[in-house]
Amino acid sequence: MLHQDPHAVLPQSSVNEAARQNFLNQLGKHVLNEITPGNKAAYEKRVLPKFKAKEGREPETRHEIRKAMVHDPYYQMTSSFQRTVQEMMWNSVDDTIQRQLPELIKTAKDIREGETVGSLTLDQDFEIPAYVAENDHHCMPGGYSGDLVEDDITAGALYDKGAYIYTQGLFGTRMDGIGKATALMLGREFPDFNPEKILEIGCTAGAASTGIKGFYPDAEIHAIDVGPAVLRYGHARAESFGIPIHFHQMSGEDLKFDDESFDLVNCGATFHEMSRPAVYNVFKETYRVLKPGGVFLMSELPPYDGMDPWMQFVKDWDTYNNNEPFWGTMHEMDFAEVAEAAGFDPSKYWQGFGPGIAEANALTNAVEVQNKKFMGSTRGGGNAWYAHMVK
Numbered sequence: 454m455l456h457q458d459p460h461a462v463l464p465q466s467s468v469n470e471a472a473r474q475n476f477l478n479q480l481g482k483h484v485l486n487e488i489t490p491g492n493k494a495a496y497e498k499r500v501l502p503k504f505k506a507k508e509g510r511e512p513e514t515r516h517e518i519r520k521a522m523v524h525d526p527y528y529q530m531t532s533s534f535q536r537t538v539q540e541m542m543w544n545s546v547d548d549t550i551q552r553q554l555p556e557l558i559k560t561a562k563d564i565r566e567g568e569t570v571g572s573l574t575l576d577q578d579f580e581i582p583a584y585v586a587e588n589d590h591h592c593m594p595g596g597y598s599g600d601l602v603e604d605d606i607t608a609g610a611l612y613d614k615g616a617y618i619y620t621q622g623l624f625g626t627r628m629d630g631i632g633k634a635t636a637l638m639l640g641r642e643f644p645d646f647n648p649e650k651i652l653e654i655g656c657t658a659g660a661a662s663t664g665i666k667g668f669y670p671d672a673e674i675h676a677i678d679v680g681p682a683v684l685r686y687g688h689a690r691a692e693s694f695g696i697p698i699h700f701h702q703m704s705g706e707d708l709k710f711d712d713e714s715f716d717l718v719n720c721g722a723t724f725h726e727m728s729r730p731a732v733y734n735v736f737k738e739t740y741r742v743l744k745p746g747g748v749f750l751m752s753e754l755p756p757y758d759g760m761d762p763w764m765q766f767v768k769d770w771d772t773y774n775n776n777e778p779f780w781g782t783m784h785e786m787d788f789a790e791v792a793e794a795a796g797f798d799p800s801k802y803w804q805g806f807g808p809g810i811a812e813a814n815a816l817t818n819a820v821e822v823q824n825k826k827f828m829g830s831t832r833g834g835g836n837a838w839y840a841h842m843v844k
């Protein structure tokens with residue numbers, strides 16, 4: 454049974470809606486943990502022998518495996534189940550939001566216009582990059598950029614409530630598990646580091662920023678995103694928890710902050726939703742705004758490098774079936790090379806595994822999660838993959 458910590462703009466499910474959402478949560482787990490693993494048998498018993506008979510060798514890349522697997526009825530069935538559950542889940546959350554949208558918009562507006570501890574700065578002339586505006590990432594209806602009614606907050610509410618169900622509670626009851634894991638990672642790698650000014654790139658509903666703030670209570674935190682509705686929601690949400698965060702509508706590719714003005718820049722689970730040139734631009738801008746000695750920390754799902762082609766194929770399901778067009782490209786990127794191109798000293802670049810969300814949540818006593826699988830791959834709450842570099 455899922456239970457997310459309430460706050461002023463969290464959409465409240467009716468009894469019927471909650472039953473539907475819990476059902477979809479269970480169905481998602483069942484499909485992933487009990488049904489999709491059968492693809493391995495379909496591959497070994499049917500697809501691989503056929504491939505070998507035709508080509509006289511084993512598949513060498515995930516693309517060859519995918520092109521063979523898409524004709525297999527079991528893979529077609531599991532992909533269809535996964536995609537359908539995903540769409541049903543978002544729709545179930547969207548129904549809950551639309552039923553109370555006018556009140557949620559009013560609450561967010563009242564919070565903005567009242568006494569606040571943080572701030573919200575939107576840019577009327579801002580042009581949302583095509584890689585966000587033209588795609589509904591992970592099938593979220595309207596994506597991150599939708600601003601369908603005046604003062605809309607839908608995209609933020611969808612992400613906050615939907616991602617909680619989608620990740621089966623993995624991010625914790627306050628959705629701040631990523632932020633807590635990030636802070637644990639920083640504490641492990643840079644024990645004496647005490648950043649005064651922090652920038653979060655791709656903050657969405659601001660959940661990571663609020664998690665980080667708990668570990669660095671004196672830091673001034675600026676959180677940026679391109680979508681106005683996620684920012685309005687994130688601001689109201691942080692204010693409702695009494696956590697001061699300064700939200701800005703801004704692209705990580707074109708930061709409106711002074712050179713050498715931040716001690717820490719964090720970018721979590723965001724590069725997989727950006728185009729390849731955009732990733733290079735964000736690294737360059739990050740280098741510019743970091744103070745000498747400042748740290749850039751990024752976290753993502755691990756690169757494909759070193760995985761066998763079957764595992765790469767499993768992990769790459771989202772690229773072709775879950776509206777994640779940059780997923781595969783990003784997992785092949787060499788971030789050490791991207792960092793060097795931006796100006797970072799290669800000897801101060803590190804990448805590897807660190808505390809995951811489950812560890813962060815267990816340590817902070819937030820929630821017990823099923824550390825097994827969710828969505829198209831064996832993404833669990835165990836270790837997370839990070840890269841960090843020092844200017």
Ligand SMILES: C[S@@+](CC[C@H](N)C(=O)[O-])C[C@H]1O[C@@H](n2cnc3c(N)ncnc32)[C@H](O)[C@@H]1O
Nearest residue numbers: 597631655656657661678679704705721722723
């Ligand atoms: C998967 S979400 C990130 C989740 C978030 N970091 C968290 O911890 O909850 C990706 C976010 O990055 C934002 N984004 C994409 N391109 C961006 C850019 N160029 N600058 C700033 N934000 C961007 C999207 O609008 C979206 O809200």
